[in-house]
Amino acid sequence: MREINVKEITEKVAQLCIEANCLLGEDVKKRVKEAIEKEESPLGKEVLKQILENAEIARNEMVPICQDTGLAVVFLEMGEEVKVVGGNIYEAINEGVRKGYIEGYLRKSVVSDPFRRKNTNDNTPAIIHCSITKGDKIKITVMPKGGGSENMSEVKMLTPAFGVEGVKDYVVKRVKESGANPCPPIVVGVGIGGTFEYAAILAKKALLREIGSIHPDPFYAEMEKDLLERINNLGIGPQGFGGRITCLAVFIEVFPCHIASLPVAVNINCHAVRHKSIII
């Protein structure tokens, strides 16, 4: 068994929180640059240019891209040959979030109870999704998720008869109803299959894919392409000011499901699809 000390995990999580919030992914930047060429609306072009200018300032001054530095969603992939020593790994992750959000001047956006709503002042607890993998490494992904776009997300239990077209119609409808709220251009994560809760996790995981990557299954690659086109035909445009570019990418993740179900989850993200990973 390979031993990893929790101290190292805390340090790395802190660093990932800061980097994810301040450094916009190169894949996003590349897609926004292409979008400027395609955008027909002058206002839309202006918004897209501001997104790139903003990313430069954030990178140079190490300040967050957006003031909503989100809830810290953490994907933890634990190799089965790893032994964590020196403490509890969940506590270590939360300590890392605390450190990252305080030392990185990130906004603390977590309340301790849904109704009594007192700020925890250190952005903990993180939302941690853990899975066990082969090998002797740990992979940690930190994904800060803003409230504006998360609030536009939804899980729907469709039935098999809805089929491909029914699912596509539902996804497009959800994006249309979101309008300007999730700060378009957006990235859409779609989770299809599994169970009620698993579809939502699939949708969130879908958002981690690199923009520009093509789904390995041609059936879903086609569906992603089609959805992207239909969403961009809505005309919502950058920031909802009207235009060609409403969406930068649609990513689908699927899983086997019950004979009677067709769960679909739509997780909407703004252009600030922030995530950073590390393998220890």
Next chain:
Amino acid sequence: MEIKRIMPPLTDEVVESLRAGDRVLISGIIYSARDLAHKRLVEAIEKGEKLPFELKGAIIYYVGPAPAKPGYPIGPAGPTTSGRMDPYTPILLAHGLKGMIGKGNRSEEVKKAMMKYKGVYFGAVGGVAALTMKKIKQVKIIAYEDLGPEAISELVVEDFSVIVINDIYGNDLYELGVKKYAKI
């Protein structure tokens, strides 16, 4: 694209000259306020108390910034969703508020009040908060300090970039834009 420049306090003439879709640069003093501050402002009006700043001609920015790094007046400061302020907005417009900056749709009541009392709603680009931060030169808390990040601050801005979403003539850029570019 033509860019209009305005300085608060806004007069009726300035507000009348703005149209949905205009690009506007604001320089001067604007006020930050969000949910809880709005609640207090409305309570103060209802009790007939004096407000912490002159509402006539004022522009309010719906914002909840990230913490300021040492040496910075403010942290990244993009707009928050305006709809949450809708219930409080008509009464503020009736008392002289002329401009609001945020993101997302407004309610029918707010749109009607904007036409009746001559107020405009500006959209700032969401998610470009570091860029927005650069346009805010000074920050001073002027009221409700006990609300922490929701206190009202006076912000001195320079060339703060916004787009007119709702003008006083009933136009709404969110509707006009989608109509113009939708391909169905």
